[in-house]
Amino acid sequence: MFWQTLFSFTNLVALIGWVLLLFAPRRPLTYSAILYAGVGLLCLIYTVLLVLLVGKVVDPGAIPGAAPFDVSDYSIGGIRKLFMTDAGVVVGWTHYLAFDLFVGLWISRDADNKGFSRLAQAPILVLTYLAGPVGLFLWLAIRERRARAAARP
Template identity: 60%
Template sequence: MWTALFAAANLLALAGWILLIFLPRRPVALAAVLYLGTGLLSAVYAVLLVLLATGLAGGGPDLAALDGWSLQSIRALFASDAALVLGWIHYLAFDLFVGLWIARDADAKRFSRLAQAPVLAATFLAGPLGLFAWLAIRERRARASGRWQ
């Protein structure tokens, strides 16, 4: 079950990234990335979190074994496939949301799609790296426009 859910979440996220990077950014495409991509991944995450925290989903982490926020405690938390899938869906949802924000922000600041592609690819592959790159790249145009949005 966890392997199938992992694969399905990856395909859903990949579809969102393909829409963002390669296809025209029409309102319906952006809404699809937001609601069918990020929203659906977030909903699956929320349901899984509740099921695992309440013990209703088998194979979950042993929450009673947590002794705080030590490295060993977090390692133990992610020792189960269920917790790994939950954590991975968390990454997929947030990285896709950040990619959507970058794409919308870049369009608003009139960056070409060619200039956006490497930043979006970096966000897809290594979320915070792509976000950091975008924050550095957008700085000059954000100041020039007189707003920090």
């Protein structure tokens, strides 16, 4: 129950950040809210959970029959054992949510600075929300021409 509630909460925090990014006026207060109440809060949750999990302070909620994970095992098998726990899924997912929202924030600021309309940004931001690196890759490809033009004297 605890892990499901936390999973739902982190998703809600990220969703609110993305809604603000897509629909709210791009003002300093909006950016601050997304950065600190969105990305910062997700990073704080991730950090606390990771410390509690590594310190074995919380029950990781392992799937029945799954071998216990070893925090020092960074092999595929070791990471698989971590993700065979509810805690591992929530910690990993929170990591994705925080980084994808941060990347979305950067994309929106960069796009604004390069003169891309909000309408042109929307599909890239939605793709970043749904599949982070795909949206980022697309943005890097799209922004290249304007970035080069801006760098010329």
